[in-house]
Amino acid sequence: MPKDSAFPGVPAALRRWRRHRPCFPEAAAMEPPPAPGPERLFDSHRLPSDGFLLLALLLYAPVGLCLLVLRLFLGLHVFLVSCALPDSVLRRFVVRTMCAVLGLVARQEDSGLRDHRVRVLISNHVTPFDHNIVNLLTTCSTPLLNSPPSFVCWSRGFMEMDRRVELVESLKKFCASTRLPPTPLLLFPEEEATNGREGLLRFSSWPFSIQDVVQPLTLQVQRPLVSVTVSDASWVSELLWSLFVPFTVYQVRWLHPVHRQLGEENEEFALRVQQLVAKELGQIGTRLTPSDKAEHMKRQRHPRLRPQPAQSSFPSSPSPSSDVQLTTLAQRVKEVLPHVPLNVIQRDLARTGCVDLTITNLLEGAVAFMPEDVSEGSQSLPSASAPKAFDGCLMMTSQAL
Numbered sequence: 001m002p003k004d005s006a007f008p009g010v011p012a013a014l015r016r017w018r019r020h021r022p023c024f025p026e027a028a029a030m031e032p033p034p035a036p037g038p039e040r041l042f043d044s045h046r047l048p049s050d051g052f053l054l055l056a057l058l059l060y061a062p063v064g065l066c067l068l069v070l071r072l073f074l075g076l077h078v079f080l081v082s083c084a085l086p087d088s089v090l091r092r093f094v095v096r097t098m099c100a101v102l103g104l105v106a107r108q109e110d111s112g113l114r115d116h117r118v119r120v121l122i123s124n125h126v127t128p129f130d131h132n133i134v135n136l137l138t139t140c141s142t143p144l145l146n147s148p149p150s151f152v153c154w155s156r157g158f159m160e161m162d163r164r165v166e167l168v169e170s171l172k173k174f175c176a177s178t179r180l181p182p183t184p185l186l187l188f189p190e191e192e193a194t195n196g197r198e199g200l201l202r203f204s205s206w207p208f209s210i211q212d213v214v215q216p217l218t219l220q221v222q223r224p225l226v227s228v229t230v231s232d233a234s235w236v237s238e239l240l241w242s243l244f245v246p247f248t249v250y251q252v253r254w255l256h257p258v259h260r261q262l263g264e265e266n267e268e269f270a271l272r273v274q275q276l277v278a279k280e281l282g283q284i285g286t287r288l289t290p291s292d293k294a295e296h297m298k299r300q301r302h303p304r305l306r307p308q309p310a311q312s313s314f315p316s317s318p319s320p321s322s323d324v325q326l327t328t329l330a331q332r333v334k335e336v337l338p339h340v341p342l343n344v345i346q347r348d349l350a351r352t353g354c355v356d357l358t359i360t361n362l363l364e365g366a367v368a369f370m371p372e373d374v375s376e377g378s379q380s381l382p383s384a385s386a387p388k389a390f391d392g393c394l395m396m397t398s399q400a401l
Contacts, residue, residue, distance in 0.1 A: 036198040038288055038296035042231035043195045046241065057225045064244040071102050071243040078102065079155070087139055096136040103247040104129070106136045113254040114138060118184065118215040119175040122207065124277055125188040126196040126221045126228060128235035129242070132157050133250040134217070140186040141174075143167065156235070171210050185210070189270060192290040193229050196221055199284040201293075203274040205266035212260040216273055218280045220251040232297050255280060291351050329355050337362055339371040 048054055078098045085091040096106055121140060123130065131142035135157060144158035145167070171185060189203035196219070208214065221228045223245055229238060242248050258276065260269050271285075278285035330345045333355055337345075340362055348358045348367050361367045 036284060036286065038292050040198040041194045041201070041286070041288065042293060042296060043227040043229065044231055044300050046226050046230050046233070048226065053225060060225065060246075064246075067103070067246075068240065068244045074098070075102055075243065092136055092139075099136065102243060103245065104133070104242060105247055105249045106133045106252070107249065108137050108252040108254065110254045111137075113256055115215055115257050116182075116184075118213055118257050119182060120207065120211050120214045121184050121186045122203075122214045122216045122273055122277070123186060123188055123219050124196070124200055124281065125190045125193045126219055127193060127242075128156075128229075128238050130188065130193075130219055130250075131186055134186055134219075134252060137252060138184075140184050142186045142188075143171065145191060168206050168209060175211055189274070190290075192293050195227065195229060196281075197283070199286045199288075200274055200278050200281075202285075202287050202289050203270040205270045208260075208266045208269040208273070213257055214273065215257045216255045216277050218253045218255065218277055220253075220281065221248065222251070223248045231293065232300075253280065294351065326350060333358055333362075339373075341369055341372055344369040 048057065078095060081098065082091070082095050085094065099106065121134070123134065131140070134140055141159040142157070144153050144156075174183075175185060187207040189207045190201040191204055192201060194201060223242075224247070225245055226241060228248070255276065258273055264272075274285040326346060326349055329349055330342055333345045333349070334340070334342060336359055344367060345358060345362075348361055349355070352358050352361070362369070
């Protein structure tokens with residue numbers, strides 16, 4: 001089993017000394033490379049930049065379109081078969097074979113390390129269909145975050161949960177159930193997909209608060225001609241591109257179970273597992289979060305926006321003035337949407353930093369919440385709410401700059 005990252009407890013001054021000492025040049029090679037930025041973790045373009053690959057893609061396009069149409073009809077049969085057959089080894093074999101015809105090839109290494117007593121599986125996140133591929137290899141369930149239960153949630157193979165607030169408690173009860181055979185949870189602590197080449201996002205701590213032992217696994221995805229995933233693409237477009245290309249290979253490697261150490265906090269447990277998975281993949285465990293991905297996508301759409309400093313990716317304690325400002329902006333959103341709970345507004349404002357974006361997310365259903373009872377006096381909306389929202393967006397943007 002791979003060990004933890006080198007020099008876990010060495011002070012920063014000693015690490016700098018080892019990096020710059022001239023008498024041992026091999027010591028510099030032992031230092032880990034700098035953490036990649038979001039521009040290296042997320043692909044913004046689907047098509048290749050190489051002229052030869054682009055020409056090959058154009059020549060392949062007629063064949064790919066024929067495969068896409070044919071696989072759409074075959075995919076409907078795969079969906080019906082997976083719904084009709086009960087969860088068993090036979091079902092996984094049949095569906096896995098049919099998925100190979102669709103161009104989705106699932107492979108696994110070190111399957112003997114799989115411990116069926118472990119109820120929580122931890123994996124890196126590359127595509128919207130990672131949970132489906134792992135489910136072809138072993139029985140598992142994955143909750144869909146920030147989305148209410150729906151037919152689409154069920155049809156994509158996710159476990160339906162009521163609300164995000166009760167997620168951790170519901171998952172603890174799910175793992176504590178004594179039903180046989182037990183169904184493990186497959187969780188993605190990154191919460192957002194990366195390109196799977198450079199590094200991992202920071203692991204959230206909540207998946208590691210469910211149980212004291214987890215089993216990590218690594219996931220690598222390879223696809224010819226085009227990028228595996230694009231940062232701002234929907235799961236529908238990802239599915240169509242998966243059916244268009246000749247094949248997509250998912251390589252799953254099982255690792256040894258990892259136990260929580262005595263007195264180890266959830267954040268420390270998550271960081272240790274992140275470094276273990278990153279080392280197995282030959283990548284770097286970064287401190288970037290899904291908020292950094294959202295900010296990177298915003299800069300891609302609006303190139304004039306100045307990027308945030310590098311240290312903004314690290315968690316820092318909010319100042320009292322920022323808390324007051326966040327509360328003020330949350331009250332403005334509350335005036336426009338009085339039925340939305342205040343804590344939901346504040347949580348989304350802390351992520352977006354803009355009143356307009358938060359209102360858009362709430363209106364479009366991107367953020368799940370339970371509506372509050374609205375009194376008759378709060379039904380009327382103030383006429384100045386739109387300018388206030390715009391001013392709040394400018395205020396947060398100017399502070400970030």
